[in-house]
Amino acid sequence: MTSAFRVLGSSARNASMRSLRTASIARHTRPYASAAAATKTSNGGMTETAFFPDEAAGPTVATAIPGPKSQAAIEQLNKVFDTRSLNMMADYRKSYGNYIADPDGNVLLDVYAQIASIPVGYNNPTLLLAATSPEMASHIVNRPALGNFPSNDWAEILTTGILSVAPKGLNQVFTGTTGSDANELAYKAAFMWKRRQQRGADVEFTQEEMNSAMNNALPGSPELSILSFKTAFHGRLFGSLSTTRSKPIHKLDIPAFDWPQAPFPMLKYPLEEHASENAAEEQRCLDETERLIKEWHAPPAAIIVEPIQSEGGDNHASPAFFQGLRDLTKKHDILMIVDEVQTGVGATGKFWAHEHWNLDAPPDIVTFSKKAQAAGYYYGNEELRPNKPYRQFNTWMGDPARAILFRAIVQEIERLNLVENTAAMGDYLFTNLEGLAQKYPGEIKNLRGKGQGTFIAWDSPRRDEVLKKGKTVGINIGGCGDSAVRLRPMLIFQQHHADILLEALEKIFKS
Known part of the structure; x- marks a missing residue:
């Protein structure tokens, strides 16, 4: 097929591609x-x-x-x-x-x-049409290194898809490839933000910082952490795995960062029969979270929390608990990262599960993947953009093909x-x-x-x-x-x- 296309003229090649697409749709759609x-x-x-x-x-x-x-x-x-x-x-x-x-x-x-x-749904016709479009084909066969060579329609793809459903108050996105990747990128953003705060917004890196960073030493490699919660799951890469606390099998034999874990409320059911006990349990967890924020030897730059701890056993907490967490992050000037990898995109009866909380201020960062079929994190604060290029960077920085698919998913959800x-x-x-x-x-x-x-x-x-x-x-x-x-x-x-x-x-x- 490839060699045949090479020798076809432009019009004949386009006709052949249209024919193939029509045949593909006929074979695979209903x-x-x-x-x-x-x-x-x-x-x-x-x-x-x-x-x-x-x-x-x-x-x-x-x-x-x-x-x-x-x-x-x-x-x-x-x-x-x-x-x-x-x-x-x-x-x-x-x-x-x-x-x-x-x-x-x-x-x-x-x-x-x-x-x-x-x-x-499997083999959704709307998604199959998006998957077999010339736009999709171009982005699949010419997958761009987005940081260096984004396509001229990348902004449009983002604004009509991923950003059209951005959580309230968050109007920018950094795209990734998986849920673990999205969380790792969010952690990096949090660390760079915190050090920029400590150093000063326009202060250049010192030579000592640059030299020590190459040796994984202070001050270039700072003693900072991400606080997560017991029975949480945030992924299986090195940083995300250090915040995962669901099952030993995920973590055994893998070196980990010495980062704090706070207790997550273990509620009693039915909720209406244990209201006072559950309120006390949530306050206990909030108190311990604050103690860790204040006393951990490597101060947290952020906390990360799932709206519902999924892999850890579907553990819930009330809106009041999450409101309390937001208050703590504001009080202690750290970020709140909400991991919506599993809860996002409509699964809880809201597009984003944290919408159930009615927060006074939105989370600083919301990560996504799974039902989005794409991945990354949303943010709104301009200071969460690194102060220099190549600090938050990799070859792909996401995938336009997956962003196009997410756009079709959004259209189907709305339709x-x-x-x-x-x-x-x-x-x-x-x-x-x-x-x-x-x-x-x-x-x-x-x-x-x-x-x-x-x-x-x-x-x-x-x-x-x-x-x-x-x-x-x-x-x-x-x-x-x-x-x-x-x-x-x-x-x-x-x-x-x-x-x-x-x-x-x-x-x-x-x-």
């Missing part, structure tokens, strides 16, 4: 998922408009999982790639909407969604009102899960996530068994922490999907 395309009736008798009217009507379990074709594929893959963390072997060409397929003909309702990373849909589906799910918890009190403990969209979890005394049995009844579901079952459906998850999920869970609880 009818455009119009919001008014069709209706389905849920078990409760309510009529709803189906976002993906031609997706599977329900799960199909044709074989054990993994089946024979999957087992063969896993054996082949294992020869060249570590498969020990494998959940299931997928066939993405046959996956569609809310359903993930495997090579053996099994089709599962996916409420795990690639660890909370699929926003608007179908998917944030509002997720809030409504969360309320429906939570109410029905409360009913299951009353019916099966030994199966659902500490149900949490009320009012947080579909970002719902509970503790299970047989969590791993529940996850495994899920596939036998047609659902792909995930866990976190030591005992939590967590729901991470896509934003296109609707009531008829919720009814399938609830029925499947009850089958598991009965077994």
